[in-house]
Amino acid sequence: MEIILKQDVHNLGFKDDVVTVKNGYGRNYLIPQGFAILATPSAKKVLAENLKQKAYKEQHIIEEAKKTAKALANLAVKIVAKVGAGDKLFGSVNHADVAQELAKAGHNIDKKFISIAGNTIKRTGKYNAAIRLHREVIVDFPFEIVAEVAKVEAKPTEKVEEPKVEVSAEQSTEN
Numbered sequence: 091m092e093i094i095l096k097q098d099v100h101n102l103g104f105k106d107d108v109v110t111v112k113n114g115y116g117r118n119y120l121i122p123q124g125f126a127i128l129a130t131p132s133a134k135k136v137l138a139e140n141l142k143q144k145a146y147k148e149q150h151i152i153e154e155a156k157k158t159a160k161a162l163a164n165l166a167v168k169i170v171a172k173v174g175a176g177d178k179l180f181g182s183v184n185h186a187d188v189a190q191e192l193a194k195a196g197h198n199i200d201k202k203f204i205s206i207a208g209n210t211i212k213r214t215g216k217y218n219a220a221i222r223l224h225r226e227v228i229v230d231f232p233f234e235i236v237a238e239v240a241k242v243e244a245k246p247t248e249k250v251e252e253p254k255v256e257v258s259a260e261q262s263t264e265n
Contacts, residue, residue: 091110091112091116091117092110092128093109093110093111093121093126093129094106094108094126094133094134095109095120096125099125100202106140106144108129116128155226155227156227158197158223159227159229161197162197162221165195165197165231166234167195167231167234168233168235169183169187169188169191169233169234169236170236171183171236171237173238177213177214177215177237178212179211179213179235182210182211183235184206184209184211185201188204188219189201189204191233199221203221203223204219204222204231205222206218206220215234215235216232216233217233217234218230218231218232218233219231
């Protein structure tokens with residue numbers, strides 16, 4: 091069954107792509123959820139006209155994505171994580187952590203557009219993430235995971251004075 095995607099579908103295609111799927115997948119999931127429409131000849135003509143109109147806008151978006159890609163290429167990100175014995179992390183680092191560090195650097199990229207080989211990282215070192223800024227612009231982004239330096243705060247020892255207890259004359263006579 092040929093369908094036209096109305097929005098990006100993970101592991102299937104992007105918006106306005108004409109894809110072939112199994113009948114049940116298209117009829118029971120994609121079309122009822124509003125992710126796609128049937129690719130009839132008239133729908134294909136409408137799609138072709140819409141794609142012509144979007145070509146100029148698309149070129150501008152691609153140029154912006156390439157500018158962002160150049161900015162990301164010049165960016166060095168170090169993710170600080172707690173480390174146990176050796177170089178093994180407490181917990182793990184994933185695409186959400188990379189997105190958070192990029193946001194701190196001024197690049198707001200949704201975590202669903204960042205993919206790391208193996209999905210999670212459990213050791214310190216240098217790694218790469220693939221960041222999809224546009225369907226035609228994918229950046230290989232290197233980053234490093236470093237151990238958190240233990241903060242040792244040397245506080246001067248303060249002498250705590252014991253509170254002075256005053257005994258009044260009335261209390262001492264009662265005892």
